Amino acid sequence: MKILVCVKQVPERESRFRLDPSGKGYSDQGINFVLNPYDEYALEEALLIRERLGQVEITALSLGPARVEKIIRRALELGADHGAHILTPESYYLGPGETALQIVKFTRERGFDLLFFGIISEDYMRGQTGPMVAALLQLPFATAVVSETISDDLGLITVERELEAGAREVVELPLPAVLTIQSGINRPRYPRLTDKLRARAQKLEVITGLEPLPPGRCAELLRAFFPPPSPAGTFITGALEEQAEKLIRIIREKTDVL
Amino acid sequence: MNKDIWIIAEHFENRVRPVTSDLVAFARKMGGEVKAVILGHPVKPLAEDVAQKTGCEVTGIDSPGAAVYNSEVYRNLIKKLCERNQPRYLLVPHTPLGWDFAPALAVDLGYSSISAVTDFNPENSTFIRQILNGKLLEELKSPPGCSAVVTVMPGSANPEPDNTRPPGSVKILEFESPPVKTRTIRYLPAKPGTVNLKDAEVIVAAGRGLKVPERIELIRELASLFKRGAVGASRPLCDQGWLPLEHQVGMTGATVSPKLYLACGISGALQHTMGMKNSSLIVAVNTDRKAPILQVAHFCVNTDLSKFIPVLIKNIRKFRG
The missing domain is CATH 3.40.50.1220 (TPP-binding domain)
Structure with missing residues (x-):
């Protein structure tokens, strides 16, 4: 069985952002980039399947500029067998449609049985790429997957997907299939030293040249901007004791819970 | 392509979900003619409920395959409707059902796809959405002449109270179940929890x-x-x-x-x-x-x-x- 895990490099959660000169996104100067946390769950699920079934080959694929190599190596450290990098120019905005097209091109003739994605990426939070890849390849898919089992003949995957307020639904898909993995499905591991050493030396497959998009079908990004400053929020100032006393007074004035 | 805005109504366990009214309010804020589409089996009572509550003209798509949510059924049947009469915008709730089928539907239709929007700027016909966990916002637009599938965050517009307007008309279209690869096996309700957040003060x-x-x-x-x-x-x-x-x-x-x-x-x-x-x-x-x-x-x-x-x-x- 062959599993493709698509991984993305995103800014660390605690980052502070500035706009880039184009005004359409954030500047990557001084930002520490990491593996998208949601993709860690997707990769971990692929690793768990390999442990369960044996005979599973996992490829980690990412798109982006040269800096993206770091997270492909991270995926190798965590246990992926192969790493592939679709190289894009620096400061190049990739929409989900264009990303999906490149992934589709990569998958051709490679015979992946499962394509895994994190449910969203933490930077743009769109959750579109996985389902779009599935639609382009005409494969069945499920989003927000919180558990999976694969049939003995490797023909079917049965998943639970998360609905609202704790409800779930069970969906059955024939392979090959695309899943977007919800956070919390597993507990992502830490790399072993042997895998770290292997990852450092391993050669990545680098793909250059992007598949052009058919014109006019993609949403056009006009600008990025900071949200307006918070309207009414008041800071409670003073030393700790004073802050606590003030807050208790506010709670008593505004509510009857104290 | 006409200027219509269609909203896809969401229902669950035979009840139209409140997010449907959010979507109607959002669409009305955008201007233009707002129509609602609902899929189900039987769909008539649900379609009538939407028409009653929101005052929208409602198209009910009735198909045995739509008795429970299935992404392939939704994509197939909504596509059939869009091929008859192409809307400018197709608004879908950004919920576990909506985000599931919307991007793939956009691919099927050749529409642009914009997800999790919180606002619309009528001056430039642009959508606003959060990125980077809310630290930045971005403004996007569907190119001229290109229809768009847009998922809208619940709570992004204040709905009118139910039954404010005269009920809209209801049209029911019947379709056979399209062939699907994905099978919905069963629904698992939330486990009764020990944590009662709803009643907490x-x-x-x-x-x-x-x-x-x-x-x-x-x-x-x-x-x-x-x-x-x-x-x-x-x-x-x-x-x-x-x-x-x-x-x-x-x-x-x-x-x-x-x-x-x-x-x-x-x-x-x-x-x-x-x-x-x-x-x-x-x-x-x-x-x-x-x-x-x-x-x-x-x-x-x-x-x-x-x-x-x-x-x-x-x-x-x-x-x-």
């Missing part, structure tokens, strides 16, 4: 800013000081396994509006704030003066929670005698 909620799991005890202790106090959590905290998912507030978790919501170490991404922004009094305890939670908080204590909460607990105890 005070929710003390914890986020990643806790930094270490031992501090959950501080949160529990603070919540226990109130008669109807409960412990809430952000999704990432639950994912780390520090609290079970039944504590989660926000998208895919509980929507709450207690008298007091104390957000401790929660940065306040939209996925969280959409579930608690209607609380009567919101107080954030956060060391980041620019955290998005301050967009909804009434008061903020800009102090390390591990220092502040013990003092707050002590003072509440003292106050109570």
Whole structure:
């Protein structure tokens, strides 16, 4: 069985952002980039399947500029067998449609049985790429997957997907299939030293040249901007004791819970 | 292509979900003719309910395959409808059903795809959405002449009360079940939880800013000081396994509006704030003066929670005698 895990490099959660000169996104100067946390769950699920079934080959694929190599190596450290990098120019905005097209091109003739994605990426939070890849390849898919089992003949995957307020639904898909993995499905591991050493030396497959998009079908990004400053929020100032006393007074004035 | 805005109504267990009215309100804010589409089997009572509540003209798509949600059925049947009469915008709720089929439907139709929008700017016909956990916003537009599938965050527009307008007309179209690869096997309702967030008067909620799991005890202790106090959590905290998912507030978790919501170490991404922004009094305890939670908080204590909460607990105890 062959599993493709698509991984993305995103800014660390605690980052502070500035706009880039184009005004359409954030500047990557001084930002520490990491593996998208949601993709860690997707990769971990692929690793768990390999442990369960044996005979599973996992490829980690990412798109982006040269800096993206770091997270492909991270995926190798965590246990992926192969790493592939679709190289894009620096400061190049990739929409989900264009990303999906490149992934589709990569998958051709490679015979992946499962394509895994994190449910969203933490930077743009769109959750579109996985389902779009599935639609382009005409494969069945499920989003927000919180558990999976694969049939003995490797023909079917049965998943639970998360609905609202704790409800779930069970969906059955024939392979090959695309899943977007919800956070919390597993507990992502830490790399072993042997895998770290292997990852450092391993050669990545680098793909250059992007598949052009058919014109006019993609949403056009006009600008990025900071949200307006918070309207009414008041800071409670003073030393700790004073802050606590003030807050208790506010709670008593505004509510009857104290 | 015409100027119509279609909204896809959402229903569940034979009831139209309130997010449908949010979507209608959002579409009306955009201007243009608003029509509702609903899929089901039997769909007539649901379609009539939408027409009654929202005053929209409703097209009900009736197909045995649409008796329960299935992404392939939804895509296939909505595509058939769009091929007859192409709308400018197709608005879908950004919910576990909507985000599931919307991007793939956009691919099927050759429409542009914009997800999780919170606002529309009628001057430039642009959509606004959050990125980077709410630290930045972006403005996007569907190119001229290109229809778009847009998922709209629940709560992005204030719906009119039900039955404000005269009921809209209802048209039912019947379709055979399209062939599908994906089979929906069964629905698993939420396990009855021991955590009752809905009825709590005070929710003390914890986020990643806790930094270490031992501090959950501080949160529990603070919540226990109130008669109807409960412990809430952000999704990432639950994912780390520090609290079970039944504590989660926000998208895919509980929507709450207690008298007091104390957000401790929660940065306040939209996925969280959409579930608690209607609380009567919101107080954030956060060391980041620019955290998005301050967009909804009434008061903020800009102090390390591990220092502040013990003092707050002590003072509440003292106050109570």
